[in-house]
Structure formats: structure tokens, C-alpha cells
Amino acid sequence: MDRKTIDNIVWWIPLKKLRNSVREYLLEINNLNNKLEQINNKVNIIESTIYNNYMDLYGKIKKLTPQGYIDFIDIDIARHCNLNCYSCNHFSQLAKEEYYDIEIFENDIKRLYGLSNGLIKKFHILGGEPLLNINCKDYFYVVRKYFKYSSIWLITNGILLPKQDESFWLSCKKNNVEIHPTKYPIKIDWDNIKRICSNYNVVLSFFNNEHVLKESVKTILNLDGTSNVFDNFINCYLANNCLNLHNGKLFSCGLPANINAFNNHFSMNIKVTEQDYIDIYKAKDYNEILQFLAKPMPFCRYCDITKWHGIGKWETSKRNIEEYTNNN
Template sequence: MKLTTLIKTINTAKKIYNKIVPYFLQDILVRKFGQGTYLSQVEFHIVDHCNLNCAHCNHFTPLASENYCKIDDIVDDFKKLKIIFDNIGKIFIVGGEPLLHPELLKILDPLRNLYPNSEIIIITNGILLDKQKEEFFDALKKYHIALSMTHYPIKVDYEGWIKKLDEMGIKAYYFSLDRNKMRKQNLNLEGSSNKEKAFLKCHEKNCHFLRDGKLYVCTPVPNICFLNKYFNLDFKIKKTDYIDLNKVKSASYINAIFKRPINFCRYCNDKEIEFDKYKISKKELSEWVKI
């Protein structure tokens, strides 16, 4: 059999399996005969604000008020997630700037206990690395936490830090190398975008996001509240735009939902992707909305 025919046959078999086998049964089967239920990746805010405030930030961070998320609440959310997903590929600790949280290290032990095999990564702009005490680097080593840096055009010696962390035995790498330009969000205020097209082009549909007992397919939906509040807008989130972890308990169901566009996709860019030169936010609507 040719490779292409084999791939087609496997995909058809997968489609039939997903259609005829109920989700709860798929979960049971993967637990009994596979490696357990699985989510590819999830991220969460440990703070909402940032010390850099880039224009076009896709977490709308320059518009967020100073907010340090409660460690206990995050742990509770991960306990709920653990009931559904036995394994998670990657867990990203993000913000805002995670190093702003005075209790950042307190999340590492519970996270590592719940998900011993996940890759856990802190995403940082690097500005506060110089200020970290020995206990910070010790904790990264102890709990096998990686540090991922976005290479912004600012005065941080990213090369030097990657080398230094490597020497300390801490996994460190660039999250994004080219931040001389930023992708424009170009949100559609009318909500008249083609959902399928927007979803197909979307760079964020695998950036699943955990907040307040809810799991979202992507980053913009849970964080749109910052844009709405700052500019007094009304981007609407429907109940079908997220998974309520108190109600939904099936990993197979969630993974199936995450493969399809949601109602909120009607606000996203379904046209050509545009970029803008890197700059600090002036908190102007045009940084996020097509006007």
C-alpha cells in the first residue's frame, strides 16, 4: 500500500471512530489501552500586567490593571484539569510578565506534582532576570522548569542569559527570535469575519488557556475583558466559547471541540496577516482593532 493511501485510510478510520464511539468511552479506552488522556498544551496568567507593554500584545496586557493571580486558585484549576487530562505536553506560565509575581516559585511544586512528565516553561521578557536571587535558579533546577525568552529589541543580554542558564543546568531557549515586528491583531469589531477562515489562519488555536475554572481554546478570548474594559467595547463571549471544568469531564470531547471554530472567531482576522514595527504601546485602539 502506498504511504498516501495508508495515511488516508488511517484518517478515515479515525473519523469513523470519533463519530461512532461516545466521548466517555473514548476516554475509558485510552486510559485502559493507551497512555491516558492528553492535552497538547495549556498556558495561564500568573500576573495580568507587564513591565514592557508592547503594542499589539495578544494578551492585551498593556490595558490590564496590576493583578497578581492567586496561587491557590491556579492550583485548584489544575486539580480540576488533572481529573480530565492524565497528561499535558507543555504547561506555559505566562502573563503579563511572570517574574513580576512575588510568589511565582510557590506554583512550581504543586504543578510538578500534578504533572510530573510535562514540560513546564516560564515565558519571560528577561527584564527581571538580573534581579533574581539564587533561590529562583535553584527552584528552576529542582522542578525541571525551562525558561523561554522572547527576543525583544530592548537592552537585555538574551544570548548571555541563555549561555549562563545552560551552564547552571537550566533549560533555556528563545520563544520567539524575531520581535522587531509584531503581528497585528486586526480584530473585527462588527463580528462579521468568516469564522472558518479565521480559525484556519489562526496562530493561537493551540494556545489553550486556563483561567477561573474554565479552559479556552486560545488566548484572546479570556483576555478580551482587558480590551473591553479599557475602551468600553462589547466583544461578547458565549458559553460555547469555553469549557466549564465544573461541568465537562471528558478529554475526548474537549479535544474534539478545540478542533472547530468557536463563535468568538467571528471577531478575529480572516484576511491577510499584517505586521507592524516593534514599538511600545500607546494604548490606542488601532493596536488591536481594525479601524
């Protein structure tokens, strides 16, 4: 309330002395209210700072604490992609045609079942672009054969969804596979895809926010390998989170699992060592895997995680090494 409003309230009081007293009283209350509001604002700022610091600390402790079970595993059934995204963190725009052999895949899934007794919450079937693997539907049967109660998500850019035949949709339905496309700013008839999913009773839910335009993130590497592995690991949202399985090797994130495509394309030699993954056939039990995943990997020294940033829009790749360095 400003002084004018207070004057408008007290003007009718006939006795000047009384009118002045009421005005002073209202002004005093008004001052107190303003001070209270300032204190409340400061308390809100302190509360949200404490909450953010707590969440940050909680996230770091969680990464370094062996979990009770694996929340989800990413599995690239095709390394390459039919979309050419800027600075893709699976290096799929650089990758040559390559698939996860389905017999090796089945052995790996069976071994994971044996180790975990089915305690893996979710499998992400992705890539690259998983639908470039024409046997994609068969991988669903393999996962469901062993993991009866886990969720299976197909994460795709959606380009090839309208081209799938009935056997694909029936596999999704029978194996309770959910489709979680990433929506890129490219022309795709999503209404048609939604209709097909609904006809086959298959869940479709976008992996990203379908109403927010997808933005490319610049994945900056430290090609000299001089980053601090501990700082990188605890500050990285992928670490001990986006686990990646390939040919019997389980990685704490997808970068070392896919770095070959980067090495081959740019004639580089970023090394993946035996300490960067756990061989699921050598692990004696589930606990050994969970403990391994909660440790920084030597490979983390090749990331420049604090410099990763959105570039404000989605862009296609020019397949230049500058997309992965801090040079522009």
C-alpha cells in the same frame, strides 16, 4: 553552454564536415539539457505547491479533529506586563495588575490532572509578564506536584530575570523548568542571564529566533462581530493550538481569555459566552474537552484574521484602539 563555448570545443577538429557534425550534435544536446532543466523547474514548482496545499489542508483538518492529548496550555499568571508592546494579542499593555490566584491555580491543575491522567505534554507559564507575579516560583512547584513528566516552560520578556533570587533558580532547577524568553529589541544583559542559567543547570532557549529582530504583529479585530467564525477558526494559527487556562475555564486561544482588558480600557463590550470556553469542572472527561477544543468558538466572529500582519519592526503601544482596527 552557449554557441561560443561549443565553438571553443570543436575548433581543433581538422575536417570541416566532421567539425560541423560535432557542433550540431553538441548544440542538440545543449537544447535538450535546457528543456530538461525547464521541465525540472516546473516539476519543483508543482511539487512545492502540492506540499504547501497539503500542509495547509493538514493544518485545517488537524484543528477540526479532536486530538489524542493536549500538546500545550498557556497560563497567564499575571495579566499585566512591564513591556508595552504594540497590539499585544493578550492585551497585556492595557491590563490592570491582576494575578492568577495560586489556590485556584492549584485546584485547576489538580482537576486537569484528574481529567487527563497526566496526558498534557507541556505547560507555558506566561502572561503578561509572569515574573511580575512575585510568587512565580511557587506555580512551578504546583504544576510539577501533579504533572511529573510534562514539560514546564517559563515564557518571559526577560527584564526581571536578573533580579530573581536563589529560591527562584532553585525552583526552576528542582521542577525542571525551562526558560524560554522572547527576545525583544530592548537592552538586557543576556550573557549574564545565560551564565546564571548555566550555574543552576537550567535550560535557556529563546522562544523566538534570537538572531532575527522581533517584529510586532497587528492583531486586527472586527468590532462589529461579523466575521465568519468557521473561516477564521480554520485559518487561525492560534485556534486549538495556543490553549489558555484561567480560573477553571479552558479556551481554544488566548484572545477571549484576555479580552476583558481590552473591553475595560476602551469601554467596549465584546462578549465572551459560555460557548467560548469549556469549564473544566463541568467537563465529564478528557474526551469532552478535546472535542470542545476542535470546534470554532462564537468569539471568532470578533477577529479579522486574514488582515493580521507584521508591521516590519517592533513598536511600543500608544494604547490606541487603532492598534486593533483596520483604520490605519
